[in-house]
Amino acid sequence: MTETADFPTDPERPAGWLPPDEITRLRGLLPLVYVDAVPVRVDDSGDVIAVGLLLRVTREGVMSRALVSGRVMYHERVRDALVRHIEKDLGPVALPQIPAAPQPFTVAEYFPTPGVTPYHDPRQHAVSLAYVVPVLGDCRPQHDAIDLAWLTPEEACAEQVQVEMNGGQGVLLRQAMAHVGRLA
Amino acid sequence: MTETADFPTDPERPAGWLPPDEITRLRGLLPLVYVDAVPVRVDDSGDVIAVGLLLRVTREGVMSRALVSGRVMYHERVRDALVRHIEKDLGPVALPQIPAAPQPFTVAEYFPTPGVTPYHDPRQHAVSLAYVVPVLGDCRPQHDAIDLAWLTPEEACAEQVQVEMNGGQGVLLRQAMAHVGRLA
Amino acid sequence: MTETADFPTDPERPAGWLPPDEITRLRGLLPLVYVDAVPVRVDDSGDVIAVGLLLRVTREGVMSRALVSGRVMYHERVRDALVRHIEKDLGPVALPQIPAAPQPFTVAEYFPTPGVTPYHDPRQHAVSLAYVVPVLGDCRPQHDAIDLAWLTPEEACAEQVQVEMNGGQGVLLRQAMAHVGRLA
Amino acid sequence: MTETADFPTDPERPAGWLPPDEITRLRGLLPLVYVDAVPVRVDDSGDVIAVGLLLRVTREGVMSRALVSGRVMYHERVRDALVRHIEKDLGPVALPQIPAAPQPFTVAEYFPTPGVTPYHDPRQHAVSLAYVVPVLGDCRPQHDAIDLAWLTPEEACAEQVQVEMNGGQGVLLRQAMAHVGRLA
Numbered sequence: 001m002t003e004t005a006d007f008p009t010d011p012e013r014p015a016g017w018l019p020p021d022e023i024t025r026l027r028g029l030l031p032l033v034y035v036d037a038v039p040v041r042v043d044d045s046g047d048v049i050a051v052g053l054l055l056r057v058t059r060e061g062v063m064s065r066a067l068v069s070g071r072v073m074y075h076e077r078v079r080d081a082l083v084r085h086i087e088k089d090l091g092p093v094a095l096p097q098i099p100a101a102p103q104p105f106t107v108a109e110y111f112p113t114p115g116v117t118p119y120h121d122p123r124q125h126a127v128s129l130a131y132v133v134p135v136l137g138d139c140r141p142q143h144d145a146i147d148l149a150w151l152t153p154e155e156a157c158a159e160q161v162q163v164e165m166n167g168g169q170g171v172l173l174r175q176a177m178a179h180v181g182r183l184a
Numbered sequence: 185m186t187e188t189a190d191f192p193t194d195p196e197r198p199a200g201w202l203p204p205d206e207i208t209r210l211r212g213l214l215p216l217v218y219v220d221a222v223p224v225r226v227d228d229s230g231d232v233i234a235v236g237l238l239l240r241v242t243r244e245g246v247m248s249r250a251l252v253s254g255r256v257m258y259h260e261r262v263r264d265a266l267v268r269h270i271e272k273d274l275g276p277v278a279l280p281q282i283p284a285a286p287q288p289f290t291v292a293e294y295f296p297t298p299g300v301t302p303y304h305d306p307r308q309h310a311v312s313l314a315y316v317v318p319v320l321g322d323c324r325p326q327h328d329a330i331d332l333a334w335l336t337p338e339e340a341c342a343e344q345v346q347v348e349m350n351g352g353q354g355v356l357l358r359q360a361m362a363h364v365g366r367l368a
Numbered sequence: 369m370t371e372t373a374d375f376p377t378d379p380e381r382p383a384g385w386l387p388p389d390e391i392t393r394l395r396g397l398l399p400l401v402y403v404d405a406v407p408v409r410v411d412d413s414g415d416v417i418a419v420g421l422l423l424r425v426t427r428e429g430v431m432s433r434a435l436v437s438g439r440v441m442y443h444e445r446v447r448d449a450l451v452r453h454i455e456k457d458l459g460p461v462a463l464p465q466i467p468a469a470p471q472p473f474t475v476a477e478y479f480p481t482p483g484v485t486p487y488h489d490p491r492q493h494a495v496s497l498a499y500v501v502p503v504l505g506d507c508r509p510q511h512d513a514i515d516l517a518w519l520t521p522e523e524a525c526a527e528q529v530q531v532e533m534n535g536g537q538g539v540l541l542r543q544a545m546a547h548v549g550r551l552a
Numbered sequence: 553m554t555e556t557a558d559f560p561t562d563p564e565r566p567a568g569w570l571p572p573d574e575i576t577r578l579r580g581l582l583p584l585v586y587v588d589a590v591p592v593r594v595d596d597s598g599d600v601i602a603v604g605l606l607l608r609v610t611r612e613g614v615m616s617r618a619l620v621s622g623r624v625m626y627h628e629r630v631r632d633a634l635v636r637h638i639e640k641d642l643g644p645v646a647l648p649q650i651p652a653a654p655q656p657f658t659v660a661e662y663f664p665t666p667g668v669t670p671y672h673d674p675r676q677h678a679v680s681l682a683y684v685v686p687v688l689g690d691c692r693p694q695h696d697a698i699d700l701a702w703l704t705p706e707e708a709c710a711e712q713v714q715v716e717m718n719g720g721q722g723v724l725l726r727q728a729m730a731h732v733g734r735l736a
Contacts, residue, residue, distance in 0.1 A: 414650030
């Protein structure tokens, strides 16, 4: 859950953004609403043929792979948060096919304490609605991501990739593959 | 559940098709696997803005509205049956976005006896997997359909439209709208 | 979304609870995580035979019907929040059968501004995970509820009941009935 | 998908049952409707703590583990088929909590040809609606099952158990664990 930025550097913050010290304080008071998106390429029958994972370098200098993930802001619909975070991470022409239904395939509960659930975020308690999102357009990693790798469902479930994912996102990715019938 | 044709007039039937008298006999022996598709137009956030309903004239000469619906054949995947029936009813360039996940939003059990479930088909017992399917391309009614009407979710749920749907498809349509958060 | 109490009168607040003025302030800053539960009675086949609705008197003195609803607290799992709110509203021996899967049947987004979604809460922006929860035990209305009425799915969907529900919970209730195949 | 019996030895077959030679012939003509049930024990919060697997000896004399699985008969509702097959395999006092909603967590498409999907049944093409079903009562293996083993989700996902499952039911079991948030 390496959300790139909670607010832009622009001095006029849009509604819904919070100053960094405020969001830090809130993170210890109540669960935050998040979305997780698993970007996929599908064939004409809707079958998943590839999964997009962001490659990042953590603050500790370790390479890691991540899903598209981020906070839902005040007065923002979940579907709009999905669009915003996908554009933020995959660029403006990814053409995400946001699900028509708000029902997520699962809810990932990131706890600051490890072990309560399979998901962990040392910064906060986040309740994340997780969706598989087909993208039809051109995807380019943005901001802090150094690459976007397209893997087959089998590769995405492999131990080698799983160990490079943090906070339980490897489990969440495999749950997504289970949901689309491509669990390896 | 007015499936246009169980097999084409082409003398060489593809695998999976059955002669009409055989399918008639089978309909009284065991439940058939069906798919129901609710074709929708969505905006950039995935929100449903219109629902496509086929306009047909029943054998009794009554105008009726219908979803895309049809049988899954032997050795055919559910997602391929969805593609086939949508192309059959909406034409070859409808560009349906078949869901990545096989999980239907509901299962409609059409019984030959009315009242067992909300769905009824005097010909057969059909177990139908129901999906909401966004279409991106150009849709044109095929075969026996005389029109394809795009209605808003509100219009689709209205009594006036509901009474023109048969076999419980009006209920199924409203269930679809409930699933996408647009129940009126 | 008439949550009975955000913290108990007990001077020592358990972890996760917030003082009233703090929660009021937070409600204007970011979306809160909520759960909505539709308590149902089912028969041996799992078919819903009755829906439990709480009868309350609003601050304005108007009778209203409500689902079980409430906030998810810091460091609380969604399933534990469901248990807590059901016990809070239906009493300690309701024996709720909390769903094994965290996938809600829908996500209800209550906005402080009416019309953005079908759900509205003037106090806050709440993102609510909605579940149908069969209860096996004895249910008794608690706290501010003056009655708990068990209605058939048909009664629950009827206009007469729908108008007594606030903030879009009538829609949410019908979505629940659609999900269990009992939309009237 | 080792369905114990398609019809009882009783000379008067109830409606919906078919003679063995007829069902054999039908299996090559069209897809059959099936249900798969993953029996689980849950705690008071609905969290899965154990999964029940049937232990059987295949015709080839190999030990295998299986889910509860079987055909939906003519004029039988899916939820009644679930009750029937669970009682058939786990006994009459298993007290299964059949899901209120007909939406399965996935659809397993068993093909006679291996490799089309992750599921395989050499006898037939079966389209199986898969459900996680909590059981509250006393479970005893019936008929051809020699044992019913309760495993933790972690044990059920382990390689050692997975290799003892046939026809892709190991994958289906892990999909079920993914759905309930207990994928190991």
